[in-house]
Amino acid sequence: MRVLTPTVLTYLKVLILVAVVPAVVGFVIVLAERRFMGFMQARLGPNRVGPKGTLQGLADLVKLVTKEDLTPGKAEKAVHFLAPVLAVIPALTALAVIPFGPEVRLARRVSTPLYVADVNIGLLFLLAITSIGVYGIILGGWASNNKYSLLGGLRSAAQLVSYEVPMGLALVAVLLMTRSLSLVEIVQRQERIHLWFVFPGLLAFFIYFVAGVAETNRNPFDLPEAESELVSGFNTEYSGVKFAFFFLGEYTGMIIISCVAVTVFFGGWLAPFPHVRALSFLQLIPPFLWFFIKAGLFIFAYIWFRSTFPRYRFDQLMALGWKWLLPLALANIVVVALAVLATPGSTRGLVWLGWIFGSLFAIMWLLAKLRQKLTRRDRLAAVPQSAHESRIA
Amino acid sequence: MTDEKQLTEAEKQEAAYFARRATEAGIPHPAVEEPAAAGETARTLFDVQEMELNFGPQHPSTHGVLRLVLKVDGEKIVEAKPDIGYLHRGTEKLFETETYPMGIPHTDRMDYVAAATNNHAFCLTIEKLLGVEIPRRAQLIRVILDELQRLSSHLVWLGTSGIDLGAVTPFWYAFREREQILDFFEEYCGARLTLNCMRIGGLPFDLTPGWVERLSEFIDDLPSRIDDYEQLLTDNRIWKKRTVGIGVISAEECIEYGLTGPIIRGSGVEWDLRRAQPYECYRELDFAIPTRQNGDTYDRYIVRVQEMRQSARIIRQALDRLQPGDIRGKVPRVIKPHAEEVYASIESPKGELGFYCVSNGTNRPYRMHCRPPSFINLQALPRLAKGHLISDLVALIGTIDIVLGEVDR
Numbered sequence: 153m154r155v156l157t158p159t160v161l162t163y164l165k166v167l168i169l170v171a172v173v174p175a176v177v178g179f180v181i182v183l184a185e186r187r188f189m190g191f192m193q194a195r196l197g198p199n200r201v202g203p204k205g206t207l208q209g210l211a212d213l214v215k216l217v218t219k220e221d222l223t224p225g226k227a228e229k230a231v232h233f234l235a236p237v238l239a240v241i242p243a244l245t246a247l248a249v250i251p252f253g254p255e256v257r258l259a260r261r262v263s264t265p266l267y268v269a270d271v272n273i274g275l276l277f278l279l280a281i282t283s284i285g286v287y288g289i290i291l292g293g294w295a296s297n298n299k300y301s302l303l304g305g306l307r308s309a310a311q312l313v314s315y316e317v318p319m320g321l322a323l324v325a326v327l328l329m330t331r332s333l334s335l336v337e338i339v340q341r342q343e344r345i346h347l348w349f350v351f352p353g354l355l356a357f358f359i360y361f362v363a364g365v366a367e368t369n370r371n372p373f374d375l376p377e378a379e380s381e382l383v384s385g386f387n388t389e390y391s392g393v394k395f396a397f398f399f400l401g402e403y404t405g406m407i408i409i410s411c412v413a414v415t416v417f418f419g420g421w422l423a424p425f426p427h428v429r430a431l432s433f434l435q436l437i438p439p440f441l442w443f444f445i446k447a448g449l450f451i452f453a454y455i456w457f458r459s460t461f462p463r464y465r466f467d468q469l470m471a472l473g474w475k476w477l478l479p480l481a482l483a484n485i486v487v488v489a490l491a492v493l494a495t496p497g498s499t500r501g502l503v504w505l506g507w508i509f510g511s512l513f514a515i516m517w518l519l520a521k522l523r524q525k526l527t528r529r530d531r532l533a534a535v536p537q538s539a540h541e542s543r544i545a
Numbered sequence: 546m547t548d549e550k551q552l553t554e555a556e557k558q559e560a561a562y563f564a565r566r567a568t569e570a571g572i573p574h575p576a577v578e579e580p581a582a583a584g585e586t587a588r589t590l591f592d593v594q595e596m597e598l599n600f601g602p603q604h605p606s607t608h609g610v611l612r613l614v615l616k617v618d619g620e621k622i623v624e625a626k627p628d629i630g631y632l633h634r635g636t637e638k639l640f641e642t643e644t645y646p647m648g649i650p651h652t653d654r655m656d657y658v659a660a661a662t663n664n665h666a667f668c669l670t671i672e673k674l675l676g677v678e679i680p681r682r683a684q685l686i687r688v689i690l691d692e693l694q695r696l697s698s699h700l701v702w703l704g705t706s707g708i709d710l711g712a713v714t715p716f717w718y719a720f721r722e723r724e725q726i727l728d729f730f731e732e733y734c735g736a737r738l739t740l741n742c743m744r745i746g747g748l749p750f751d752l753t754p755g756w757v758e759r760l761s762e763f764i765d766d767l768p769s770r771i772d773d774y775e776q777l778l779t780d781n782r783i784w785k786k787r788t789v790g791i792g793v794i795s796a797e798e799c800i801e802y803g804l805t806g807p808i809i810r811g812s813g814v815e816w817d818l819r820r821a822q823p824y825e826c827y828r829e830l831d832f833a834i835p836t837r838q839n840g841d842t843y844d845r846y847i848v849r850v851q852e853m854r855q856s857a858r859i860i861r862q863a864l865d866r867l868q869p870g871d872i873r874g875k876v877p878r879v880i881k882p883h884a885e886e887v888y889a890s891i892e893s894p895k896g897e898l899g900f901y902c903v904s905n906g907t908n909r910p911y912r913m914h915c916r917p918p919s920f921i922n923l924q925a926l927p928r929l930a931k932g933h934l935i936s937d938l939v940a941l942i943g944t945i946d947i948v949l950g951e952v953d954r
Contacts, residue, residue: 189713192714193713193714193716193717193718194717194718194721195717299596299598300598303620303935306619307620371711372711372783374711375936381606381709381935381936381938381939382935458713459713459714460714460777461711461712461781461783462707462710462711462712462778462781462783462784462787463710463711463712463783463787463936464783464786464787465786465787465934465936465937466620466934466936467934468786468787524780527780528780531775531779531780
């Protein structure tokens with residue numbers, strides 16, 4: 153009798169996901185965030201608990217679990233309890249459709265793909281289920297019966313709903329190239345056409361990632377929390393395990409955004425440059441490791457943003473979403489559709505599009521660098537050097 | 546029975562008196578508010594209500610114990626009323642109860658991120674009263690301490706106002722340099738914050754060996770550190786979006802409010818007491834007074850950052866001029882000035898810091914009044930905040946750079 157039937161394997165995978173993801177959040181991402189930020193900010197970061205601070209996650213966990221779980225007296229008790237649950241469950245559910253790797257052999261005659269389910273509407277499912285998480289934040293902010301929490305909840309309601317739109321539209325552009333919503337199929341197609349979608353979808357990727365950072369309430373879009381303005385925003389009145397749930401929800405959200413970016417734009421588990429012989433040693437790294445390396449780079453980008461950017465103001469954030477990202481995303485769909493239609497049956501159109509986008513972005517980057525240099529020079533020239541030339545226009 | 550009735554009668558009179566005073570001053574008062582007006586606001590299209598929000602005294606970005614009573618329409622500020630006094634310690638009264646030299650440590654606790662300039666202003670006032678001549682070496686060291694204090698105060702401002710707008714990293718850079726400055730203070734006088742580093746007629750101590758060399762090394766390195774902060778903020782699009790055009794105040798309004806320091810210089814007025822009424826040896830030092838024209842938060846930021854560069858230049862020059870010599874002038878053992886009233890002021894990091902002293906010929910001041918720049922600059926906050934969003938309020942509290950110890954005294 154075989155023990156490892158596909159059903160059992162699926163349950164096992166779910167168990168591993170639910171057990172591993174919080175551990176990864178607590179032990180790897182949070183520690184990495186604090187250590188990297190420490191490095192960027194000329195300080196140490198946590199280095200006391202365990203060797204080089206590696207057990208800091210455990211200490212945090214013990215602290216959060218043993219902390220008193222307070223519910224404010226005038227809070228809406230049931231909703232106050234439900235909100236953190238709503239924040240974390242959809243985020244964990246969304247992980248089910250993310251393909252971490254292709255089929256792997258576990259034993260003789262037992263093999264399984266490294267994902268829980270290959271749903272044929274995977275991308276749609278992902279967008280749908282992650283947007284439920286918004287309710288957690290809105291309801292948490294409202295149920296706390298605290299003015300600052302309410303403002304945080306209101307902000308997130310507007311912000312998260314607005315940024316879903318450009319995010320969805322950015323992914324639509326990719327759908328035009330893949331013709332499939334299944335995340336596994338998206339990766340396999342990138343393998344077949346020997347082209348990662350990030351090249352023809354450079355603009356789509358840019359829009360997706362900006363919207364993704366906003367969706368997860370991270371800098372420079374961390375307005376629902378905005379410590380210096382709203383104390384702690386929607387989670388002001390949460391402590392202990394409930395707070396830990398919000399925390400887990402936020403970080404799982406980051407993982408999902410990174411994983412989807414990798415899957416849709418960066419070839420998922422595929423190794424880069426499969427046809428360059430000099431780089432064939434890259435194939436030695438197993439596919440799922442490639443996935444984690446790529447996703448890790450995105451998490452690092454998140455951390456990098458956090459220690460670099462100031463925070464947007466609420467109205468500026470909305471303006472950026474509706475006046476810039478949305479029109480850009482719509483225009484991008486038209487451009488990608490034209491490229492797909494221009495060369496039916498082949499991917500030449502997409503390759504051209506990749507070159508065009510690539511050169512456009514390179515030119516823009518060079519111009520921005522030049523401008524930065526010039527303004528810097530002007531600024532330094534404007535520093536008054538002596539009493540006689542003190543007034544600056 | 547009659548007792549109680551009389552009491553209520555008195556209370557009624559009192560309430561009527563306060564209501565009359567309130568209407569005269571134009572302050573909304575519950576007793577004089579027309580009931581119809583309250584009903585009207587609630588019956589608009591979406592039934593909009595103004596929310597009253599207590600911003601502080603325990604709020605991460607009110608920089609101490611400032612409480613602002615906000616009336617907000619969504620996130621838009623309709624009205625902001627500062628409520629101060631949480632840190633009131635009766636410093637001015639304390640001066641009256643103690644001898645002149647005993648007053649110096651009290652000044653440390655006013656603007657506690659810039660103790661040296663407080664000491665300086667206090668000592669300068671008493672010296673003016675006594676007519677004491679300060680030795681040149683003491684003057685130069687005072688200038689060095691003042692400018693170091695200006696640097697450290699501006700660094701605290703830079704770091705905290707960066708955090709207020711969500712930029713965390715400049716805070717750590719700024720505090721790294723501030724720690725070094727505090728190390729210099731500690732080596733000089735043993736304290737890091739409440740320095741008590743000046744005496745009437747000069748200084749308590751001479752510089753320790755090697756202090757000058759280490760300080761000049763630090764000062765020569767400082768401009769490149771300031772470049773680091775500017776790299777993170779000055780040309781940053783988000784930083785500009787959050788600060789350009791926020792809290793604009795014209796030069797005329799600045800003068801009407803009595804605002805001083807970087808605020809008035811950010812509005813285009815070249816007003817700096819180091820130049821306008823030079824004290825110690827500022828007259829012979831070459832430095833510029835940075836000004837900007839727009840009077841918004843961004844310009845005040847630029848002005849302060851450039852002031853830091855100028856402070857480094859001043860310290861450099863003062864260090865070069867340092868010669869061995871006395872550090873205290875000829876001051877009587879018991880300070881008993883003749884009956885007179887004097888006012889002396891200096892350019893503190895936050896603006897004009899002055900003391901007004903009334904002496905009656907004894908060894909204690911009859912009255913000591915302080916002109917605290919933070920208190921007077923804070924007045925402009927309701928005017929600046931009106932119509933902006935809550936997020937901007939945070940930027941505005943940062944940009945007027947208040948220290949509550951000095952506001953409340």
